[in-house]
Amino acid sequence: MNPCNFHTHSKYCDGRGELREYVEYALSLGFSALGFSSHAPVPFENRFALKQEDFGTYCNEVRQLQQEYKDRITLRLGLEIDYIPHILDDFSHLVPHLDYFIGSVHLVGNPNEAPDNLWFIDGSKREVYDEGLQRVFKGDIHKAVNAFFSQTNAMIDNTKPTIIGHFNKVVMHNAGRYFSEDDQWFKNLVAETIDHIAASGAICEINTRGIYKKRHDDFYPSREILKYMKTQHIPVVVSTDAHDPENLDTFCGAYEFLEDIGYKDVVTSI
Numbered sequence: 001m002n003p004c005n006f007h008t009h010s011k012y013c014d015g016r017g018e019l020r021e022y023v024e025y026a027l028s029l030g031f032s033a034l035g036f037s038s039h040a041p042v043p044f045e046n047r048f049a050l051k052q053e054d055f056g057t058y059c060n061e062v063r064q065l066q067q068e069y070k071d072r073i074t075l076r077l078g079l080e081i082d083y084i085p086h087i088l089d090d091f092s093h094l095v096p097h098l099d100y101f102i103g104s105v106h107l108v109g110n111p112n113e114a115p116d117n118l119w120f121i122d123g124s125k126r127e128v129y130d131e132g133l134q135r136v137f138k139g140d141i142h143k144a145v146n147a148f149f150s151q152t153n154a155m156i157d158n159t160k161p162t163i164i165g166h167f168n169k170v171v172m173h174n175a176g177r178y179f180s181e182d183d184q185w186f187k188n189l190v191a192e193t194i195d196h197i198a199a200s201g202a203i204c205e206i207n208t209r210g211i212y213k214k215r216h217d218d219f220y221p222s223r224e225i226l227k228y229m230k231t232q233h234i235p236v237v238v239s240t241d242a243h244d245p246e247n248l249d250t251f252c253g254a255y256e257f258l259e260d261i262g263y264k265d266v267v268t269s270i
């Protein structure tokens with residue numbers, strides 16, 4: 001098996017380091033492929049995404065590296081694009097420039113509220129999750145988690161991502177406080193999203209970042225969900241969601257786990 005990673009940030013968004021540093025480190029690890037997936041530009045002030053004015057420079061730099069290293073490693077130009085209803089729900093201005101993209105939900109809207117009133121479910125701060133849950137959903141965790149998965153399903157159906165990013169990440173800051181992943185209503189939402197993934201033909205990532213950042217004790221999606229996904233024949237790719245060159249091979253036992261549960265073919269080229 002040739003290791004690879006298609007979920008890679010850098011200095012262009014909220015990561016650290018030059019693209020070339022990632023390529024050189026990937027080569028030293030014996031990678032066959034590396035895909036760059038900066039956070040796509042979003043139309044509001046923020047500190048995490050690629051700036052719209054840097055999009056062309058980013059694309060050009062990946063294309064140049066692709067040429068330069070073409071005999072040594074397969075490089076791919078991608079983005080991790082946030083699906084936000086009414087704000088960023090049409091990716092057609094971005095996709096034609098790319099080799100692939102990851103579709104992810106980090107900011108959740110409430111259909112009954114203003115579109116820019118958003119619940120941020122990611123990041124390092126649990127209090128931000130708790131504050132957003134109150135502000136956007138008046139503390140109604142069922143409504144909030146339902147909205148997270150409906151938004152994910154709409155993204156899958158409407159934008160057809162190549163890879164679905166960390167599709168249960170809403171559990172990270174929950175940390176067992178508001179609901180259990182064993183609750184039947186939660187399992188039903190997960191199963192419904194897996195139906196959407198299956199119908200779209202997308203690849204689902206197994207994201208290891210929660211484990212090596214010590215923010216969560218399982219992959220996104222979890223081991224239990226992965227066992228179910230195997231029965232539904234969902235193709236999978238292992239993603240480290242690197243924000244530093246040194247994160248590139250933090251696979252955290254994902255390949256071994258997938259083999260244990262019977263996944264014979266893990267995607268290693270896109």
Ligand SMILES: [Zn+2]
Nearest residue numbers: 080104165166
């Ligand atoms: Zn993400």
Ligand SMILES: [Zn+2]
Nearest residue numbers: 007009080241
């Ligand atoms: Zn990411």
